[in-house]
Amino acid sequence: MRVALRHGVRLLFLLPALLVVVGGPRVNGAPASANRHLLVVLDGLRPDDVTPQLMPNLYALGRQGVVFESHHSVFPTVTRVNASSIATGTYPGTHGLMGNSVFFPQVDARRFLDTADRTNLVTIDTAVQGHLLTTRTLSEILQASGRKVLAVGSGSTGATYLLNHKLAGGAILHTSYAMPQALSSELRSRFGEAPPAGTPNDARNRRAVDLFLDFGLKKIDPAVTMMWLSDPDTTAHEHGVGHPITIDALKRLDGEIKRLQDGLRAAGMLDSYNIWVTSDHGFSTHTAGVNLASVVRPFAGTLPDGSPRIVTGGGMVYVRDHDRAVVSAIVKVLQRTPGVGAIFTAAAAPGEMYGQVAGTLSFDAVRWNHPRSPEILISDDWTDAKNAHGYAGTTASSGVAGHGSSSPFDIHATFIAAGPDLKQHAVVRSPTGNVDFAPTFLQLLGVDIPASMQGRVLEEAMRAGPEPASVQMQPMLVSVSNADGTYTLTAVFSSVESHRGSHRYFDYTKVERR
Secondary structure, three states: OEEEEEOOEEEEEOOOOOOOOEOOOOOOOOOOOOOEEEEEEEOOOOHHHOOOOOOHHHHHHHHHOEEEOOEEOOOOOOHHHHHHHHHHOOOHHHHOOOOOEEOOOOOOOOOOEEOOOHHHHHHHHHHOOOOOOOOOOHHHHHHOOOOOEEEEEOOOHHHHHHHOOOOOOOEEEEOOOEEOOHHHHHHHHHHOOOOOOOOOOHHHHHHHHHHHHHHHHHHOOOOEEEEEEOOOHHHHHHHOOOOHHHHHHHHHHHHHHHHHHHHHHHOOOHHHEEEEEEOOOOOEEEEOOOOHHHHHHHHOOEOOOOOEOEEEEOOEEEEOOOOHHHHHHHHHHHHOOOOEEEEEEOEOOOOOOEEOOOOOEEHHHHOOOOOOOOOEEEEEOEEEEEOOOOOEEEEEOOOOEEOOOOOHHHHEEOEEEEOOOEOOOEEEOOOEEHHHHHHHHHHHHOOOOOOOOOOOOOHHHEOOOOOHHHOOOEEEEEEEEOOOOOEEEEEEEEEEEEOOEEEEEEEEEEEEEO
């Protein structure tokens, strides 16, 4: 065991570096496969939801192909952050979509904007001259090689939009809108008006599957389809993890997995499709939350233009005059506040794991450092307690249930895949993440992976790749404390090396107070 001490920070490398390099370059630039890809995101699906009793079709798909046991959501563990990471193969520090709600003072200097609403995203994109996401998307890269990406969705208009917001020769088919706009009237005439949302949201989920099978598959002819189905998230937010209505939503969702397979089979295309099923994040039961606006109120004020000095939302605190003394004072209050978990600030020095304020981790540690970042990011504290339905994982947040924290129950996501390019009856225990889909698709399609992409190629899952057991990971623990030792924050990471560099995955944090 190697221990490094610096400025009160402990870095513990818990295992020796027994790493096998994966993710090698393509040979001679030739396409590895002519097969196509269907990525199905089941919003908020916990790995322990995938059982033979609750989701027999998805469970069987995993036993047929590959089950990934250590899959990671991008932090913050919220939907639109992960949609952007899936679309770009990058972390928020590169793509610039910082949360489910975001602050753009050039649009509104007084409040956060909800990215669930596509209208807000379009407004932001206009205000920042087309740089809603500050890196290239999978769609743009594939368009250059003459291929198309199709985005299909039943959840928020914003999440589906982020999967292919520049269209790039492809299309967006949402249950309530379509892009290009010319497709809207055709879809309405064929499928009618969108059904009402519900919990379960099976009517809209079913419509999304229909849009893909009965329209997008042949009309768009996509090389990659990214389909976002809104359950169990929609239902679990209202009813809770493990509630009978949420369980019903899971069973109905599993039926859509079967319909996708049956539909591809009927079209004679199942044998040429790799099906990847994942979730954007996990889910936790909520307990009482922290009122962040109340915590920062003593530091409030106005700027010379009359706009607020401090704006909060989504666990973020913008101190708009960048007063470091105020930032430090707010952090000290947060460290004393029960229910506040991990706290992140700008790195003390570029690339450092610890933040500018004692007892904080850096934005760089979780790849969240961007010109759009605020001064402070917090995560709700968590426990492994079980709820009334026997599901472990609680977070100190308002509402019935949700996600967003650095709890392992929110970070640990589902990932199952099967298809002609993938191994059969395999289990991958090395860490993977939502940033890995885009580079993996490019590798399999024979397209060069741009240097901007931070994910790795999941070669251990491929038929011609290394055995999964040969790929080792190296855990790392980082621990920081405030000046008087009353608040200690510990973060756990795991890493894998590839030909594209080192890939560090964020596992979870834990906070201790005394």
